[in-house]
Amino acid sequence: MTFSSGFLSILVYGALIWCALSAIGLGALLVRDMSRGESW
Amino acid sequence: MTKDAILLAPSTGYLLLGLFSLLWIGLGIYWGRRNKSFEDHALAGRNVGLALGSATAAATWITSNTTMLAPQFALQLGIWGMLAYSTAAFGLILFAPMARRIRQLMPHGYTSGDFFRLRYGRTAWGIFMLFTLFYSLTWLVSMAMAGGILLEALAGIDYVWGMTVILAVCVIYTMRGGLAAVIGTDFIQSLIILVGIVVVGFAVLQNVSVGEIHANLTAHKPQLVEVLFPAAIMALFNNLLFGLGEVFHNNVWWSRAFAFREGVGSKAFLIGGLVWFPIPVAAGFIALASGALGVGVPSPDMVGPLVIANVLGEVGAVAIFIIVFCSLASSIDSLLAATSDLITEDIYRKLIKPAATPERLKKVAQIVTLLLGLGTWAVCVPRLGTLATVLFFAGPLVGAMIWPIVAGLYWRRATSVGAIGGMLLGGGVGLVSYFAIGWYVASTIATAVSMVWVLGAAWLSNDQYDWNLLKEA
Numbered sequence: 001m002t003f004s005s006g007f008l009s010i011l012v013y014g015a016l017i018w019c020a021l022s023a024i025g026l027g028a029l030l031v032r033d034m035s036r037g038e039s040w
Numbered sequence: 041m042t043k044d045a046i047l048l049a050p051s052t053g054y055l056l057l058g059l060f061s062l063l064w065i066g067l068g069i070y071w072g073r074r075n076k077s078f079e080d081h082a083l084a085g086r087n088v089g090l091a092l093g094s095a096t097a098a099a100t101w102i103t104s105n106t107t108m109l110a111p112q113f114a115l116q117l118g119i120w121g122m123l124a125y126s127t128a129a130f131g132l133i134l135f136a137p138m139a140r141r142i143r144q145l146m147p148h149g150y151t152s153g154d155f156f157r158l159r160y161g162r163t164a165w166g167i168f169m170l171f172t173l174f175y176s177l178t179w180l181v182s183m184a185m186a187g188g189i190l191l192e193a194l195a196g197i198d199y200v201w202g203m204t205v206i207l208a209v210c211v212i213y214t215m216r217g218g219l220a221a222v223i224g225t226d227f228i229q230s231l232i233i234l235v236g237i238v239v240v241g242f243a244v245l246q247n248v249s250v251g252e253i254h255a256n257l258t259a260h261k262p263q264l265v266e267v268l269f270p271a272a273i274m275a276l277f278n279n280l281l282f283g284l285g286e287v288f289h290n291n292v293w294w295s296r297a298f299a300f301r302e303g304v305g306s307k308a309f310l311i312g313g314l315v316w317f318p319i320p321v322a323a324g325f326i327a328l329a330s331g332a333l334g335v336g337v338p339s340p341d342m343v344g345p346l347v348i349a350n351v352l353g354e355v356g357a358v359a360i361f362i363i364v365f366c367s368l369a370s371s372i373d374s375l376l377a378a379t380s381d382l383i384t385e386d387i388y389r390k391l392i393k394p395a396a397t398p399e400r401l402k403k404v405a406q407i408v409t410l411l412l413g414l415g416t417w418a419v420c421v422p423r424l425g426t427l428a429t430v431l432f433f434a435g436p437l438v439g440a441m442i443w444p445i446v447a448g449l450y451w452r453r454a455t456s457v458g459a460i461g462g463m464l465l466g467g468g469v470g471l472v473s474y475f476a477i478g479w480y481v482a483s484t485i486a487t488a489v490s491m492v493w494v495l496g497a498a499w500l501s502n503d504q505y506d507w508n509l510l511k512e513a
Contacts, residue, residue, distance in 0.1 A: 005254035015318035029091035
């Protein structure tokens with residue numbers, strides 16, 4: 001039994017999109033923290 | 041790795057090295073200006089917010105191994121290999137509730153050594169210090185060595201020069217800025233790494249589709265897409281437990297649990313783990329594309345950069361150079377800071393000079409950081425060992441520390457006999473397994489043996505530990 005091509009596609013595209021969203025999310029979190037004076 | 045693997049002109053490599061070195065040192069000095077005491081230096085004033093906290097958790101866990109070894113795992117163990125590497129994220133995710141518990145139980149704590157000393161006594165503390173210093177120094181040496189090797193392979197920069205510059209830059213900004221500099225630079229480094237991986241990944245997919253990659257693997261390396269690949273499945277469990285042990289015991293993570301603002305720790309580690317989780321897959325699939333792209337791979341640990349440079353040319357080589365440099369710096373600085381704090385707090389303050397002033401302790405921490413850097417440099421110059429094997433040797437030792445920590449944090453009946461026996465028996469049997477069977481089972485066996493001993497001793501004891509004793513730290 002082998003992993004299908006569709007599974008590999010979901011894995012690869014999912015990981016890349018997840019990384020992109022993480023970068024945007026971290027940036028947004030920092031802006032929020034800084035606007036509240038809570039960055040550190 | 042040989043000179044054949046050089047992907048970037050040395051002059052470009054030196055330029056990038058110089059620019060990023062100046063940036064990190066400048067930021068370290070800037071952020072270090074507000075540090076007055078050891079608490080400021082070691083724990084950034086115990087007031088780090090969610091964004092910086094999440095990013096530093098993720099960035100510290102993104103080492104050169106994540107960006108370089110994940111493709112190697114994929115090349116050798118296929119789809120399971122990438123997933124196995126991703127399971128290390130559970131170390132951060134499962135540490136999230138522990139970070140909240142640590143902050144509650146030890147509001148004035150500094151290090152993971154404080155916990156062992158107060159919870160289990162001096163003998164357990166001594167064994168813990170031996171294990172954790174061995175692991176931390178091994179990790180530090182392997183990162184510095186990897187830095188020298190990678191810069192030489194990527195840009196033809198002499199190994200000793202590359203290793204020296206990376207180490208020196210991290211030592212300077214960690215000495216000057218302490219944990220604040222480490223956390224601040226980690227944020228920038230995490231964004232650079234994430235964006236770099238996304239850009240490189242989509243660029244590779246412009247040249248070859250996932251369908252073509254899968255068809256090529258099915259035809260030429262079918263074991264890499266096999267659902268039942270025993271060695272890879274064992275590697276998954278081993279990597280998961282190695283990751284848990286690394287995060288649960290090491291002062292790199294405990295110092296962050298103490299440094300994050302009240303209520304931030306559990307969220308920051310959870311978000312950090314979720315940010316980290318897809319990176320081994322996003323970086324690793326590039327290795328699986330090597331066959332479909334017709335890229336020859338003379339050395340498995342260079343597969344990622346080779347594919348990227350072949351597909352994207354000089355732009356790709358610059359991208360991978362920056363990603364690798366950021367991955368290395370984000371881990372080396374954290375290790376230098378956390379290990380220096382451990383030695384300053386647990387050895388200098390607790391054993392040598394209990395009455396030392398906060399200013400004196402800060403100075404000692406800076407000197408220890410410098411000495412750690414010099415010691416690491418001296419060990420790295422002869423270029424012994426390989427990227428993976430040196431670090432995996434510490435796997436059984438950290439696996440054996442998982443249960444003494446978990447039981448000690450949550451169960452009043454956990455005893456020092458259990459902790460000492462768990463660490464010694466688990467670590468010993470794990471090391472024997474490492475040599476007799478292989479690295480891919482050593483952490484699993486060490487964790488299992490330690491678990492049986494720690495839980496058995498707690499179950500048989502009538503101790504009721506007073507949690508207030510931990511507030512002394």
